[in-house]
Amino acid sequence: MPVSDEEITEWLMEFIAGEGAAYGYRKLTVLLKRRHKLVINKKKVYRLCKRMNVLRPQRKLKNKHPRRLVNNRLITGSNQLWETDIKYGWIAGEHRFFFIMSIIDVFDRAIISYHLGLTCEAKHLVQITQEALMKRQLFGKPMEEKPFIRSDNGPQFISNLFENACDDFQLIHERIPPRTPNKNAHIESFHSILEAECYQRHEFETYPQVYEIVSQFIKDYNQQRIHGSIYDLSPYEYIEALKNNLVQPKHIKV
Template identity: 55%
Template sequence: MSGLSDQINLANEWIHEGFPALRVLKALGVRRSTYYYRESHTPSPKKNTGGRPIPGFSRKKDGKRVLDSSIKIFINRLLDGEDSVYGYRKLTRCLQRKYKLIINKKKVYRLCQEMDILLPQREKKNKHPRRISRNHMVTGPNQLWQLDIKYGYIAGSRRFFFLASAIDVFDRTIVGIYKGTECKTKSITRMLQKALLKRGIPSEELTKLVIRTDNGPQFCSKAFYEFCEAHKDQLIHERIPPKSPNYNAYIESFHSVLERECFQRHEFRTLEQAYKTVDDYIDFYNKRRIHGSLFDRTPKEFLKQFEAGLINHKKPIAV
């Protein structure tokens, strides 16, 4: 086998020097099929995956080359003047404007790193500290609500709408819902305010209501933090860890049921049709749809019988 490989290598040398391939193969006694098969199945050398080599220069807008060493001199000049307060991104803009360089911020960052002039990264301070969700033993209504946002689609106008829902983990009641073409924090806090009044919170119970959400921008905002602070005597806001929707399993489950039993059964042509259909389904869900986890009762029936003391065998829910 090694002899054949040597003959093929020799054939390649002669062919690359300009000799006809058929004459070379005939002279060496190598079949054409064997030669071309070996050539097509020879593994290609590994490519360098380290990226393209650094060119060592940039160009001006007129096409002239400017070496990296000269660009570093330009950067030093900028840092000696009024531009000394800038970071690498704004230095890039200064190089483009003042010296007419075609250069991007990545290269300027690399050059600044080589010059050891990068400023330390500023620490990001969380203005609104996050309360991590923890395990709760839910023994009654208005102890834990889960809140999340879902999208709906309007086929008639090819647009989406937002649906924010809050569910009581104990009795599975959808205590609040918001529908709209945009979903701002103000809309959600208004929905929660109405839900608190409708459910009679604050109540005489000693435990505060816990509202659990994910880390969406509406729930991390200053406005939502201020809403929770204004109602800190009534509720506590906690956020689940990133990439852990199981902490919000009840509202996630409701949204999957809503998708299957409502959204997939209707093709919405207008926003008004979508809103009315969702409202009708929520009314059905709360008042007429039986739940196996509620002993085949509806949320409304279960809550009414629980408050009347007719249900005392439901186990606490560990959430």
């Protein structure tokens, strides 16, 4: 299956963050071939790097939002830690990719908000973050009542647009080290479920079909799909059971 430019872009950002900014587009091409077995030429990598504004000397510019690395912590309730990431899928009938960007609550496993579309940009991340805060009735609350939001180093997540939005929302954003998806394990687990129980069961012909099927899957995931780690309840059932003191909260070390 072909690999999208967005996926390649995320790999490039991880190389740059983890390997040091001295690598030019030629060496980045070598890394893509060695580590991800891509058949790709350096001209395409050059174009992607140019679009990302990471060609030297631009790569030497310091980001005004320095990276905040993840910390180990104990999660004892909802809205303490959210994770976000992007997954792409393929529309066979239209020969193009679609993207889903989701925010999951690590404690209760609910997908709080998501963007599903043919593009996936920083502005969409800002939108679903604001939507998540509003859904959890946290918008406008002080920072100490809001969750940390954790991501990898993809271009949407390191963008000034998102970092400025986090400042406006009084939300602390932390990023995992390159090549450590286990630090974002809960959203990665959801994407594995989405792949196995939704994408692999359908050959999508049109984007409207994608939107209908994937949206319904997320609704069922939140309301009906049971999780062994939360008493064989769905995320929404677990939240309700906690409210009614029917179960004890399961603390999570991350």
